[in-house]
Amino acid sequence: MRLSVSWIKYLKNRRGKKILSQALRMFRFHSIPFSILLRNMFDALEPHKAKFTFPMVASVAAKDPGLTREILSRGHEVAVHGFKHLNYSYLTEQQQDDDIEKALDAFRAISIPVYGFRAPYNTYAEDTPKLVEKHGFLWDIGIGYNPKHREGSSPFRVKIDNHDSSFVCIPLNRWSDDLMIDIQGFSSHQIAETLRRVIRRASEKHGVVMFDLHPIRIGQPQYVDALKHVVEYGTELNGWFPTVNEAVNYWSEHGSWKDDASFCCLLTGDIDNFSFFDYLQRLF
Numbered sequence: 001m002r003l004s005v006s007w008i009k010y011l012k013n014r015r016g017k018k019i020l021s022q023a024l025r026m027f028r029f030h031s032i033p034f035s036i037l038l039r040n041m042f043d044a045l046e047p048h049k050a051k052f053t054f055p056m057v058a059s060v061a062a063k064d065p066g067l068t069r070e071i072l073s074r075g076h077e078v079a080v081h082g083f084k085h086l087n088y089s090y091l092t093e094q095q096q097d098d099d100i101e102k103a104l105d106a107f108r109a110i111s112i113p114v115y116g117f118r119a120p121y122n123t124y125a126e127d128t129p130k131l132v133e134k135h136g137f138l139w140d141i142g143i144g145y146n147p148k149h150r151e152g153s154s155p156f157r158v159k160i161d162n163h164d165s166s167f168v169c170i171p172l173n174r175w176s177d178d179l180m181i182d183i184q185g186f187s188s189h190q191i192a193e194t195l196r197r198v199i200r201r202a203s204e205k206h207g208v209v210m211f212d213l214h215p216i217r218i219g220q221p222q223y224v225d226a227l228k229h230v231v232e233y234g235t236e237l238n239g240w241f242p243t244v245n246e247a248v249n250y251w252s253e254h255g256s257w258k259d260d261a262s263f264c265c266l267l268t269g270d271i272d273n274f275s276f277f278d279y280l281q282r283l284f
């Protein structure tokens with residue numbers, strides 16, 4: 001534990017209490033192996049055939065290709081979340097381009113098909129959408145977090161140099177698990193209530209709703225019931241829970257949701273680290 005004490009002191013001095021308390025939270029969360037967190041989620045989703053999309057940091061995915069492949073073998077999807085977890089608004093266009101290229105190479109090397117993109121921190125520079133288009137992604141699931149898109153209920157495209165983007169964007173709901181757990185300190189019951197309220201509204205609009213629920217939080221034994229309740233409730237309301245790729249392809253072809261579903265709910269959650277060690281590497 002001596003090493004732990006010294007990095008706690010280091011963090012406290014260098015970056016302040018906020019980062020320290022976040023690091024301690026992550027230390028606790030990572031005491032459960034990532035494979036167990038994912039299996040907790042799969043077990044909650046599978047009785048209702050609900051799918052989940054995991055934007056993954058490619059350098060992390062490549063560290064455990066077996067675990068990354070298990071996501072696909074259980075019917076879920078992986079998307080690009082950068083090669084490293086960098087804030088694109090601080091990078092030049094060339095640096096962003098290189099990061100995306102390296103991420104795509106890394107996924108290709110471990111034979112993981114990827115169709116979509118979400119920038120780390122849901123943060124985009126002005127030139128990022130152009131790069132998302134350049135690299136041929138079919139969809140982006142981070143641009144929709146921008147307050148001007150967040151409250152929407154339909155897939156949309158953004159303007160790039162006076163044309164509509166070739167890729168489709170999806171509004172990303174503001175009730176992320178970081179907000180509910182880290183900031184608001186919600187219980188599993190409060191998370192379920194909040195998300196149920198949001199999907200009830202989505203069902204009334206026959207729209208799409210997308211959530212950002214990180215496996216490191218929602219896969220914890222004390223929170224995974226919230227995911228189960230949301231999927232149960234959404235199924236009662238005749239909602240559809242596909243992967244993002246399936247939803248975007250179906251919407252592009254039919255302009256509606258499969259099997260006359262009353263709404264489409266996209267469950268997504270980023271995988272930024274597999275272990276606390278990966279998390280620490282990101283901080284320094």
Ligand SMILES: [Zn+2]
Binds near residue numbers: 085120121271272
């Ligand atoms: Zn992330």
